[in-house]
Amino acid sequence: MPRIRTNSSTAEDLLIELDRDRTRAEPLHRQVAASIRESVRAGRLRHGASLPPTRTLAAGLGVSRGVVVEAYQQLVAEGYLTSRAGGYTQVALEQGGTADGGREAAPAAPAGAQGAALTVDFGYGHTDVSTFPRAAWLRSVRTVFAATPNERFAYLDGRGVPELHQALADYLNRVRGTSASPRHTVICSGFGQGVSLLVQVLAARGARRLAVEDPSPDDDARPLAAAAGLDVVGIPVGPDGIRVEELEKADADAVVLTPSHQWPTGGVLSAAARARVIRWAQRRGALVIEDDYDAEYRYDRAPVGAIQGLAPDHVVYCGTASKTLVPGLRLGWMLVPPHLVDDVARAKLLADRGSSVIDQLTFADFLARGEFDRHLRRMRPVYRRRRDALLAALDARLPELVPTGVAAGQHVVAWLPPDLDEAAVVAAAARRGVALRGVARYRLDPAGPGGLIFGYATLSERAIAAGIAGLARAVTDVRGPRGAAT
Incomplete structure (x- = not known):
């Protein structure tokens, strides 16, 4: 410590x-x-x-x-x-220390049936915080304190500081193909707060139903919408993202999409499907909430632009620093249609009086200096090597698993063959010292193939290989001697 x-x-x-x-x-x-x-x-x-x-x-x-x-x-x-x-x-002593300078013995960590403690965690969403560019961030902090007028540190309106609005508009229009206007940008504390503000505004305007991808995260839009009294309906996801024909039947007032890299399956919504989603939103007067959570990390494909650039009056673009820098910054941003921006800004102001001015100004300088671009260029090959190690290990030890969504992001989904039960494999892996999650917990409709989610952002290539070796032994445990021999 x-x-x-x-x-x-x-x-x-x-x-x-x-x-x-x-x-x-x-x-x-x-x-x-x-x-x-x-x-x-x-x-x-x-x-x-x-x-x-x-x-x-x-x-x-x-x-x-x-x-x-x-x-x-x-x-x-x-x-x-x-x-x-x-x-x-x-x-000189830590909490719980003894008077002779030693430490009281800590209770042993629980072990699985095989006696193994958890050693490899493939949990999704654990960005490698050790790579945060501290020196570059500190330079921006110093610039902020040296050059910012005093009045900038006072209370602002709910949208955030103008310097960050402009820096984000410049960056997103250049890199993500958005149609961003500084006047329509709202700063928030990550995607969770952003979608919470949007749900509040939509509910106040009479919205009744929110559509989400199925599968999709179970810790943001779904519980927030339910708490606000909205019906939540799942729209099935195919190999290329949401099935638009099912969305058109859903009678929804808004939909949450991850079109550039569907979470968790990794599908990319095609140009034709995007156009169809936009026509649906225009026809119904509905809202598309675009969660662009990890589009900056791509390895084997050309960049895919944001839907917001096609219809800025019907799409809210949501981005965050949690996957690209560190979650602890609690910085997110929304490009909001003109007719909603004032309501969203008021909701933000009521929620917490606005995000940290100093952090916003620091990030604005960090963006304007090109440090954000440089950080992403450094991290892409790092994450690519870890992804490649994961795919190589799966191919060598578990070739019957079918990886998908591998061209971008910080995780991979691998579909299980029909003879393997997802829950049984996850439990057996934990007993072998490997932590991972299955796809089933993120489904609204329980039907569907079994699959495993492998987050690799925080793991070394050696740890990844060891984790897949442990998983292979777990699969053998599930199948038993006869299945293993076969």
């Missing part, structure tokens, strides 16, 4: 209370030591946290400096604190 330098400067920071009744109280230095000792044991003072200088703490407590010095010396001798000449006095 990195050392934390907080350098508290007041007695109140340590919550030390002294009983000054000399007839019954312990000596003051023992009271100070006991209070700090309890704070360390309870985890209120974390490992590496810096304590106030002795003079500062003594002044805050109204005692002589010698009282605090004696308390600190006692805690250093016990192993709770560490101190060096000219440096900070810091907490």
Whole structure:
């Protein structure tokens, strides 16, 4: 754990209370030591946290400096604190530490039936946060603090800062083929909040039904729409994305699509199907919510433009930094049709008074400098190598699995042969130390072939090979000796 330098400067920071009744109280230095000792044991003072200088703490407590010095010396001798000449006095123990400087034994992690702890996690959505371009981001932070007028740090309207609107419009029009106007851009805290704002606005305008792809994520649009009182209807997905003929029968007021790389199957909606979706939206006065979640990562195909560029009056384009930079930024953006932008901005303002101005300005500078493009150029070959390692391992160890959606993104779906039950394979894999998810949990209609979702963004090529080897053993476990021999 990195050392934390907080350098508290007041007695109140340590919550030390002294009983000054000399007839019954312990000596003051023992009271100070006991209070700090309890704070360390309870985890209120974390490992590496810096304590106030002795003079500062003594002044805050109204005692002589010698009282605090004696308390600190006692805690250093016990192993709770560490101190060096000219440096900070810091907490030496971690939460739950023992007085001899050791750690209490942590409970063992649960093991599967085979006695294996989880070692390889193919979970989807775990972007490799270790690759975040910290130095470039820091340069943009410094630029923001050096050059931004003071008034920019005040409250703004619900759409966000103009600098980011312009930078995003320039980037998205150039790279994603959108028809973006800075005036119609709303900044949000990721896709989850963006779709929540849209659902609120649609429900207030009388919408009754939201269509979603089937399968589709179960942790954003679907529960949010249901909570807002909208009916949610699943539209089956084929090899090339949503089946538009089923959408046309659904009597929906809006649809959520991932047309450039359907989640999770990886299909790409054809030009003819896109035109048909737009005609459906125009005819019904409906809204298309385009989730462009990972279009920047492509390996074996030409870029596919956004639907929003075809009909900006009927499509809300949603993008996010979660898959391209890090989820912790909580930065997302929407290109909203003119007739909805004011309502969406008001909903954003009511939700949280607006996203962080400093982060927005930093990202605007990061985009304008070309750092975002450079980061994506660095990451594409990294993710491609991991994808290639996954495909090679599947081909070598489990050739009966059929991968799909491999040309882009950060995950692959592999369809199972009919003799393998999806749930049984997932459970057997966990017992072999491999964590992954099946497609079934993301279906509204339970019917459909079994499939496994392999997220590979955070795994090394060696870990991927080890994970597929463990999965192959799990498949053998499911089939049993006779199936394995066959």
